[in-house]
Amino acid sequence: MNMETGNTTVQTSCKQCGICCAKGGAALHSGDLSLLRDKNILLSDLITIRKGEFAYNPVTDTVQATQNEIVKLRGSGREWTCCYYDVNSCGCTIYDHRPLACHALKCWDPDDSLALVESDLLSRNEILADNESMQRLVREFEAACPLPDFAYLFQKMKNVSTDNIVTLEQSVNSDLEFRDRVVKESAEVSREEMFLFGRPLFQLLQSFGFDVFQSGSHLRLHLQAP
Ligand code: SF4
Ligand code: SF4
DSSP: OEEEETTEEEEOSOOOOOHHHHTOOOBOBGGGHHHHHTTSSOGGGEEEEOTTOEEEETTTTEEEEOSSOEEEEOBSTTSOSBTTEETTTTEETTGGGOOHHHHHOOTTSTHHHHHHTTSSBOOHHHHTTTOHHHHHHHHHHHHHSOOOOHHHHHHTGGGOOHHHHHHHHHHHHHHHHHHHHHHHHOHHHHHTHHHHHOSOHHHHHHTTTEEEEEETTEEEEEEOOO
């Protein structure tokens, strides 16, 4: 709804244009746990932004290293648009069971939304509280495939040495080998890979300006010229 104030039109309610849903799925908070327990939202529809990954922070209006792990609704296909947004009906397919962050979304008055950013977030460990074997798998992954220090890497991008690139290539391939192995062993892990492990490291490095190419059975990295 819009209100006329003099010559200006002031928005006062949601027009259901879907622009916010097209910018990406909502992050999940502690109050959303029941939506997962009741299977209103499936783990296969989640993606994890691991602590230290670079992501857009609407509070600072910059892309920066995340201070906490963020579990959020995934996009649809290769698009950012939330997987629960139906482009045909221009609506949310889980409207009655949408997460807290979606309830707080008011583009005309973003204070409630901004207050939720990186606050009281749900972690993989909390979501998997009653699934010890999956908790263990996530711990194994984090121990075997830690993220590089993206904040440091971002600062040093102009002076990345050959040794740095070789180390990153080893990490990229370890990450893929771990995923390949566990995904082959379990259909559940395969479905929930993006929730359990987040995006593969090689995809994350592409946004730092690395080209990725195949060499035999391994991936190699090449830093694009500035
Ligand atoms: S909150 Fe704003 S951007 Fe989101 S659907 Fe409503 S009007 Fe559109
Ligand atoms: S759950 Fe619904 S309201 Fe929330 S971002 Fe997705 S489509 Fe939009």
